[in-house]
Structure formats: C-alpha cells, structure tokens
Amino acid sequence: MKKLKSHKTFNGKTEFWSHESRVTKTEMKFSTFIPEGDVEGCIIWLSGLTCTDENFITKAGAQKALGKRKLMVICPDTSPRGLNLPGEHDSYDFGSGASFYVNATTPGYADHYKMYDYVVDELYEIIQNTFKVKNISITGHSMGGHGALVIGLRNPEKFKAVSAFSPIVNPMVSPWGIKALNGYLGENKDAWKTYDATELIKAGKKHPGKILITQGLSDEFLEKDLLTENFVKAATAAEQDHAVKYCEGFDHSYYFIATFIKEHIKHHEGLLTS
Amino acid sequence: MKKLKSHKTFNGKTEFWSHESRVTKTEMKFSTFIPEGDVEGCIIWLSGLTCTDENFITKAGAQKALGKRKLMVICPDTSPRGLNLPGEHDSYDFGSGASFYVNATTPGYADHYKMYDYVVDELYEIIQNTFKVKNISITGHSMGGHGALVIGLRNPEKFKAVSAFSPIVNPMVSPWGIKALNGYLGENKDAWKTYDATELIKAGKKHPGKILITQGLSDEFLEKDLLTENFVKAATAAEQDHAVKYCEGFDHSYYFIATFIKEHIKHHEGLLTS
Numbered sequence: 001m002k003k004l005k006s007h008k009t010f011n012g013k014t015e016f017w018s019h020e021s022r023v024t025k026t027e028m029k030f031s032t033f034i035p036e037g038d039v040e041g042c043i044i045w046l047s048g049l050t051c052t053d054e055n056f057i058t059k060a061g062a063q064k065a066l067g068k069r070k071l072m073v074i075c076p077d078t079s080p081r082g083l084n085l086p087g088e089h090d091s092y093d094f095g096s097g098a099s100f101y102v103n104a105t106t107p108g109y110a111d112h113y114k115m116y117d118y119v120v121d122e123l124y125e126i127i128q129n130t131f132k133v134k135n136i137s138i139t140g141h142s143m144g145g146h147g148a149l150v151i152g153l154r155n156p157e158k159f160k161a162v163s164a165f166s167p168i169v170n171p172m173v174s175p176w177g178i179k180a181l182n183g184y185l186g187e188n189k190d191a192w193k194t195y196d197a198t199e200l201i202k203a204g205k206k207h208p209g210k211i212l213i214t215q216g217l218s219d220e221f222l223e224k225d226l227l228t229e230n231f232v233k234a235a236t237a238a239e240q241d242h243a244v245k246y247c248e249g250f251d252h253s254y255y256f257i258a259t260f261i262k263e264h265i266k267h268h269e270g271l272l273t274s
Numbered sequence: 275m276k277k278l279k280s281h282k283t284f285n286g287k288t289e290f291w292s293h294e295s296r297v298t299k300t301e302m303k304f305s306t307f308i309p310e311g312d313v314e315g316c317i318i319w320l321s322g323l324t325c326t327d328e329n330f331i332t333k334a335g336a337q338k339a340l341g342k343r344k345l346m347v348i349c350p351d352t353s354p355r356g357l358n359l360p361g362e363h364d365s366y367d368f369g370s371g372a373s374f375y376v377n378a379t380t381p382g383y384a385d386h387y388k389m390y391d392y393v394v395d396e397l398y399e400i401i402q403n404t405f406k407v408k409n410i411s412i413t414g415h416s417m418g419g420h421g422a423l424v425i426g427l428r429n430p431e432k433f434k435a436v437s438a439f440s441p442i443v444n445p446m447v448s449p450w451g452i453k454a455l456n457g458y459l460g461e462n463k464d465a466w467k468t469y470d471a472t473e474l475i476k477a478g479k480k481h482p483g484k485i486l487i488t489q490g491l492s493d494e495f496l497e498k499d500l501l502t503e504n505f506v507k508a509a510t511a512a513e514q515d516h517a518v519k520y521c522e523g524f525d526h527s528y529y530f531i532a533t534f535i536k537e538h539i540k541h542h543e544g545l546l547t548s
Contacts, residue, residue: 008492009529061335061532218282255283258335 046140216250320414375421490524
C-alpha cells in the first residue's frame, strides 16, 4: 500500500493511495478521509461514469460531516487502469472509468474487470485489516449508485447500510446498462440480472436496513437511464424498506451530491454504529 | 453576459458565466453561487496560480455557509485567455492562469492583462448592476490572497471586508512575485510596491476592517513565497487591525480552504452587513 498524498482536512486527513490488486491484477487507486482518533465505521463510495478516486473526495464536501461522526470514507477508482483491452478507451460509458462494478466474463475483460470482487472482497479486507475498521457500508452515485445497490443487496451481512444518489436502478433496460452488461457479460441475460438492483429485489434479495435513494428531478438521465420508479415498484412489492427522496430542481452533478451528502452520512451512521 | 451552466446547490444556484470584457479585451469567465431570495452581500474570491473560475466553486464547499447568510460569491478566472503573448503559456507561474491581479505595462501584456482594473471596476460593476448587490468584499488564496489584500488595501471604500488564505503577502521579495512583477511591470520597483500588500501597509494604506489571514503551517510555500510574518510586522507597526490564524498540519490545498472557509464567510458577513 503506497500513500501518494496526504492533506489535513477538518479533524482528519484526506489521503490518496495505490496498491497492487490481486483481483484486478493491476495497480488500483483509492482515496480516503479518516478522522483522528477512533473510527466507528467506514462508508465505501462508488463513483459514476468517467470518474476516478478523486471526484468525491474533492467535490462532495463530506469530510466535516464524516469527521464529526467518527466515520471514514474510502473511494475506489471506477475501473482498472493501464490496460489496452479491445474497445476499452473508445467511449465514456464502457471500459476505463466505466466498470459498472461487475465481474466481467468477456474475453480480455474477464482477466481484469473484476470490480465486484474488488469492492466486496479486496477493498473490504483492506478496510478491516489495514484501516482496522469493522463496520462497513456502501453508497455511490449514478453507475456507482447502481454498484452500491447491487453490492448491498447481494451482501447484506457485510454492508450494514446501503444508499445511493441518482442510481441506475435497472440497468437491463437502460441504454447505459445494456451497453455495459453486454460488453462485460455477453448476451446471457441471466447473468445481467445478478447485477441489476431491481431484478435482485424481484428475485427475493433483501437488505435489513432501509435503503435510501436521493434523486434530482432535473436530472437529465432520470427518464432514460436511471429509472428510479422501477426500483420503487419492486421494493414496494417485495416489502424492502426504502425511502426515495426526489429533489425539485436538482441535476446529476456533484453540486446535488454536496447538498444532500450529510443526510446520507447520517443514514449510514445510524446503521453503522447501531 | 452568457450563462454557460446552472446547478441547483443547497438553497441557491452555482452558475458559470462568460462575457466580453471591456478591460481585458478578451472573453472572461467567472462562476457564482447565488442563494434564493434577497442577497445581502457579495464576496469576490480570487484564485491562485494555475486555477480557473472553477476551482473554488467546485472544491471549497462554501455554498451552504453562504446560502445560510444570504451571501453570494463570484469567482473570476485568474487571467485573460485565448491570447498568445510572448511567454504566456511557458510556465505555471507567469502568463495564463497567473495574472497576479496587476495592470500590466509590459509589451503585449499591457493590452490585456489588466486584472486589477477588471476586478476593481468591471467585475465590481457587474455585481452591482447585473446582480444588484451593493455590499462587496474580497478574499482569495495564494496569488489570489495577494490580490485580495492589495485590492482591499487600495480600495477600502469599495471593499467592506478583506481576508486571505495563504496569501503571497510580500511579492517583491518572493520568487513567484519577483518573476511576475518583473514580467508584467518591468524593472521599476516603485510600480511593484503598488501591488505588494506589505509595502502598501508600510506606505500608509489601511483598511478600516480587521484583515483576516489563515495560513497552514505545513504549507510548502510558506517560507519562501508567502512570507506571512512580513505582513504581520508591517500591520502591527502601522496599527492595521489584523488577525492571522496559523493552522498546525494544514497545507496549501483546497482541503485547507474547505476546512476554514466558514470562518472567513462569517468574518465577511460581519463587515458586509453591518
């Protein structure tokens, strides 16, 4: 584990790290904010398309609210880097910066794009073993909101709280999702379902905590790619506890995230430290 | 005035603008955060070397504290753009992104690099006439902290409050400052003194408000380029009211600014609305 940069921030440190990942077989980067003193829990933040480990930690303004609550955050990069797989760098919504947090099975991608295992196993172990924090939860934005919902629903015992900003809740029927799932998993729709929050709920997956979703109503991607109501319908039918907050006038940007991040941190705090 | 982007943020809007400047004779960009409802004052934020109109508004996390206090902020770009003056793009600390907020007199630069007048006159008028806000104050970071101190001390009637993060307080004896002042003003040291906060204080310039400076003690530029104590000595001798807060462990980054921006906003609020 290499510490690349460290910046004192409020009552803690914002830091940037790299390490050789056993899962992706590449160097992986992540950022952290860790308050001074005892840390009571860790929120994993998964970023959206085109992002890196830097977007959330520089733009969301989460450090103050985290520090007050003795919580750390860890923000992994959004895909492996430094490879040259077929088509990997051709578009913003597939390949580098666009892993969709799946375990890819298609040629080339299958060897490295194992971001589901990277988050669920390797990053999880780093939090527990390197940073010595046991209570872990997960959230994210857009593609990362999708990742948080999928990972939380499939691993309710590991992730004590789940939330999402502007998540792609039903990627099987979203243009972004269809392109990514096809590229990483091929044409087998049964495989796609294991990475689709709405389909997971329909198949009986549940999380014991209330799932919090915050969604801007002026989000340009809401109707075509995010499809929030598909999740709401499935969660309501399956009696998965959930709360969706629609926010008038807010878009898909980090200004939206910055406005509501404290509400999510409070939500995680309640479940992480109970 | 063209509005380029608008993002709802807390109880207001973060927006990006461009306009044809009569002073720089180029297109100039700036960003704003404007809370809903009546606005009681406007803080001008001047950014540091290599920055644009985007750094503060995306990284400082100031919107919440501004909105609560009915204050707007306006963040101009750090230099004219779109020119190709001799040496303009050769280094990070001179030319584009590095105006030092002076009125240049050297060939080529004299025609466009009039950032002092741009801020003191043109931007000031935009705030009063376009945004209809009368009470105006100024702050900034590093090169922008230098700009804020110089502009505030030379125009105490126009700028009701002055503060700075990690300012270059005595550019005449700082390597960054010497390079810039020489490049924009030539060798005439008397001209340099009119853009040096410490020299302005020594020459009798004063601001009626308390000048607040916040400075990280782990700032790598403190000893060679910022030279905070030179200002403290001059201000103390001249009985210029001032407060310098040294912050253990903090560096020159926006993480430092984010940590203390609320204190500066409160400082400005007190003087802007009194």
